[in-house]
Amino acid sequence: MLIDFGDGFVLRHAEPSDHAALRNVCLKTGDSGKDATAREDDPNLLGEIYAVPYRVYAPDFAFVVDSPEGVAGYILGAPDTPAIYARMRDEWFPRLAAKLRDPGPDESRWQRSDWARYALHHPDFVYPEVLHEYPAHGHIDLLEVARGRQIGSRGMRYMLDRLAETGAKGMHLQVSPRNFGALKFYGTLGFSLLSHESLPRHTAFMVRRF
Numbered sequence: 001m002l003i004d005f006g007d008g009f010v011l012r013h014a015e016p017s018d019h020a021a022l023r024n025v026c027l028k029t030g031d032s033g034k035d036a037t038a039r040e041d042d043p044n045l046l047g048e049i050y051a052v053p054y055r056v057y058a059p060d061f062a063f064v065v066d067s068p069e070g071v072a073g074y075i076l077g078a079p080d081t082p083a084i085y086a087r088m089r090d091e092w093f094p095r096l097a098a099k100l101r102d103p104g105p106d107e108s109r110w111q112r113s114d115w116a117r118y119a120l121h122h123p124d125f126v127y128p129e130v131l132h133e134y135p136a137h138g139h140i141d142l143l144e145v146a147r148g149r150q151i152g153s154r155g156m157r158y159m160l161d162r163l164a165e166t167g168a169k170g171m172h173l174q175v176s177p178r179n180f181g182a183l184k185f186y187g188t189l190g191f192s193l194l195s196h197e198s199l200p201r202h203t204a205f206m207v208r209r210f
């Protein structure tokens with residue numbers, strides 16, 4: 001156990017046996033922090049893009065929040081963004097894409113999880129020069145039962161310390177601009193919004209130097 005949050009909630013390292021739980025948490029929080037179950041026709045793809053590869057490729061920075069009812073969240077980090085994106089683009093995504101049809105680029109025809117199938121066939125990781133000051137990145141998602149208990153802030157501070165120890169200069173996070181709760185949360189941890197012409201508009205980028 002790494003942090004005892006009380007009431008049966010603890011932070012620990014994630015294990016390979018947590019992959020199903022990582023996919024579940026990712027799905028239950030995948031619609032700008034809300035449950036994406038009704039939107040997706042493939043319940044696994046969100047987690048296979050945003051959660052499981054981090055446990056596989058950066059296991060030292062992969063943590064789960066255990067609760068009395070099982071895994072209730074994760075905090076995943078990657079100290080070296082270009083390194084993990086290269087492995088996801090060259091290994092992880094092609095292996096998944098081989099089993100999925102490519103829905104093609106016409107977004108007006110996409111249904112349900114087509115956005116994810118397209119992303120897996122056509123990886124488009126965002127790491128322009130303006131983010132090089134913040135080479136680490138990560139993801140945090142907690143199920144409702146774990147929210148509002150300071151688990152996110154204490155867990156993220158723990159993650160920030162671990163990432164800073166690697167010598168990384170800073171961290172960036174991608175957030176849905178509609179996820180006002182998460183934007184406020186990251187603000188309390190010292191992250192600020194970065195705007196730049198090289199960054200896509202449909203995502204908010206929050207950054208913080210170590």
Ligand SMILES: CC(C)(COP(=O)(O)OP(=O)(O)OC[C@H]1O[C@@H](n2cnc3c(N)ncnc32)[C@H](O)[C@@H]1OP(=O)(O)O)[C@@H](O)C(=O)NCCC(=O)NCCS
Nearest residue numbers: 029033140141142147148149150151152153181182184185
């Ligand atoms: C966002 C999230 C990680 C925050 O974790 P948390 O443990 O609930 O947050 P904390 O209890 O540590 O809150 C710390 C501070 O952040 C702010 N904050 C947290 N959640 C907030 C929310 N939903 N709305 C507004 N402010 C919020 C508050 O200022 C809070 O301080 P307070 O408790 O004194 O009011 C968590 O709610 C979550 O996983 N939500 C769903 C998934 C998600 O949106 N993930 C982020 C995707 S980018």
